[in-house]
Structures are given as C-alpha cells and as structure tokens.
Amino acid sequence: MRALWPRLLAAALLAAFLLSPQSFAPVFAPLTHDGAPAIYNQASLLALALAHLRLVALATAASAVVAVSLGVLVTRRIGAEFMPLSRAIVNIGQTFPPVAVLAVAVPLVGFGEAPTLIALFVYGLLPIFENTIGGLQQTPAAVIDAARGAGMSPLQRLWQVELPLAAPQIFEGVRLSTVIAIGTATIGSTVAAKGLGEVIIAGLLSDNTAFVVQGGLVVGLMAVLVYDALSAGERALLRRIGLPAR
Template sequence: MTAVFAMGQFEGLFRQLTPDAREVIYQRESFAQLLLNHLLVVAVASAFSVFIGVLAGVLVTRRWGRDFLPLVSQIASIGQTFPPVAVLALSVPLLGFGNLPTIFALMLYGLLPVLRNTLAGLQGVPPSVVEAARGIGMGPLQVLLQVELPLASPVILAGIRTSVTITIATAAIGSTIGASTLGNPVIAGLVNGNTAYVLQGAVLIGVLAICVDSTFERVQHGLASRYGR
C-alpha cells in the first residue's frame, strides 16, 4: 500500500495514458485519507454483516429456530441480489447523503456469504462430537462456544473473507452519494473523462482487496490446521 503515499512517482506513466489531461494525479483529497475513510466504511459495514450473519446462523441452527431457516435465507438472498445502487437510492431520502446509507447498502450486500458459511460450518460439525460434549456435562451455551463455533470457525471465516472482499470493492459506489472513499477519483475521472484518475482509484481498491484477502487466507489456513477442517 506504499503506492498510496507515492502516487506522484507514477506521473510520467499516467501522463502517457492521458496526454490531453491537465492534471493526471488526483490531488483533490489525500489518498491516505481516502484509504482511511474507505477502511472505516468497510469495517463498520462488515462488522454489522458479521454480527447479524453469525447470530442469525446460530439462531436458526438451534432446535427451536430451525423453522425460521428458509425465511432467514431468503431475506439474506434478497439483500445480496438487490443492487447496492438501488439500496442507496432508496435509503438516501431516509438516511441522507454520506457514509450512513453506504454502510447500510454494504451491510445488506455482505450479509449472505457470512450467513451461508455460518450455516454450513455449524451444520458440518459432527453430531457425535456435540453429543460427546453434552455427555460430559456441557450446557447448550458451552457446547456452542467451546465446540461448535471453534470447529466451524474456518468455514465461517471463509464467508467473512468473501464478504469483506466484496465490500471493499463495492464501497466505491458510496462516492456517488457523498461518502469519502477510494471511489472519489474513479467518479471524478468518469465525470471529467480522465482515465488516469479512474485507474488510480481502481488500482488502489484492487491492491487493498488483495492485501485484506491475503491476510484472511493466512488466518483461515491457521484455523483449518488447528481444528483439522
């Protein structure tokens, strides 16, 4: 991510790509500040997606909650299939412009991978292991926290990884309604016909997504090795 702080070093390259542009390096805002704002929006939206997705997955895999499984899955599916741009358009009159409607749209869009993988992870825990835990005197909450969730954690983390990566890429659309993200240079480039601006925003978003995805991959492999999944 050092390119965030040294974009001016690539001015010659961007000048060749857009020789007619008056400016080829986006300077309206600091790339470092845009990066921090982008990460903040993604972190808040992802935190809500993970909390709601994991909680819903746990609730509908309990004996008393299994009847709600089809309903919860359908609601989560609708949240991802509904275009984020449409969610933004509908939420702006209620939530205003800026980060809030962006976080709301990203939360809905990132919910399904977390929920699906939570369900798959919990349902994949061997029943014999659960019964053994109950047999030694563990209560329902102890079984969930000390047996089911740890064993399901590699699968759940895979869903979180997918959700966060999607959210990083999709967060750029928030710039269309006043949110400060790495989508700002992309939008500015599209409006002004400046390909260099578009590339700068797109490359930084791509590098950020790759870095975060690689971090999740290492953690996921560590959990999989620990729990043999």
C-alpha cells in the first residue's frame, strides 16, 4: 500500500499541472530570465499531452499486432526459416535512430503525424517481437504434448495454450515498447506532429529552461504512470485467464 502512494501523488500532481498549469508558475519562475513566461502558453498542455499519448497508443498497437503476428509465424514450422530475416528486419528500428527514420519518412509521407507514427512503429517492433518469440519457445513441451493428446488442433493449441502461457513476456515487451515510444515521441515535434516535444523544443529555441524542464517532467511522469497502469492491467488480465500474476 505504501508503494502505491508515490504513484498516486505523482498522478495527482501531473493531473493538477495539466489542468491548471498557471498555478505552478511560481515553481518554474526561477528557471526563466528577462521576463520570459514560466509556463508554456502557445498551446494547451493537456491537449499536447493527450495528442502525445494518442501517437504512442496508435504506434504501439500497430507494433504489437505486427510483432506478435511475426513472432507467431517464425515459431511455427512453416515460418521457422524466416527467423533470421525477421530478426534482421525488426532490428532496423534499433539500428537506425528515430531521427533517421523521420528523415526518410518525411519525403515519402510529408510532415505531421504520419512520419512520427512510422518512426515509433519501427522503433517499437523489437521488444515485442523478441519477447513473443521467447515466450512461445519457453512453452513446456509436456504441455504441448498434453494439448495435442487432448485432440487440440494447432490453432487451438496456439490460442488456448501457447499464447496464454507466453502472455506475461509478450505484455512485458508491450510495456517496454510503450515507454520507449513515450520518450521517443518528443522528436515528432520536429516534423510538426502535436506532442510534448513542442514544449521542449520551444524551450531550447528560446533559451527558456522552464519550458524544457516542464516538458521533460511531464513526459517522464507519463512514462512511469503508463508503465504502472499497464502492469496493473496485465496482472488483472492474467488473473482473469487463470495465470499467476507477477
């Protein structure tokens, strides 16, 4: 219970700041100079935070669908030969920085949300893909044999046995991908995507440390709180399907 209080306090402070940022102006005022505003006022911080989370949710959902599907494919006999190629493809997202992906995507799809979604999607594939493979490969052979002996088809074994047992590792990959995306999405503002990167970039361009700090704090708190929320959701889902929650 005591461990819950810091999270509740962080959530309350974040909500208070996003709903009434000007109330926190005295806190950030010492970080300004020459009469610069202490709170970013070119757009609603709440709207920017929601837009930021929307980008992350869309990109992570797309990454999860593709990565889990690919992970299932390469762990089947029919797709095992594609394992090296699949690993090479998903590793591209970690090999090339998101800025490089943006540089390639902008000439193809233009400015705005699209190139940012592409960068986050590519960057989020690897954790989910590798965790899916790991979870599926660790399914005990005895369990598979028992399911086969019970007359389950390969598809039934996948949906009713393998994926549920691999769920904890898959969810771990999704959480990691989500947290990475929350931090990485800040670069989307360099290509005109709405998000909290707009606050940080404005602070850097105007030499206003208050903007940089408040943008970074909001992104950091959101990453921690979203990770905790996903962990709680995972534990509830695992209990629902009858698996022990970690």
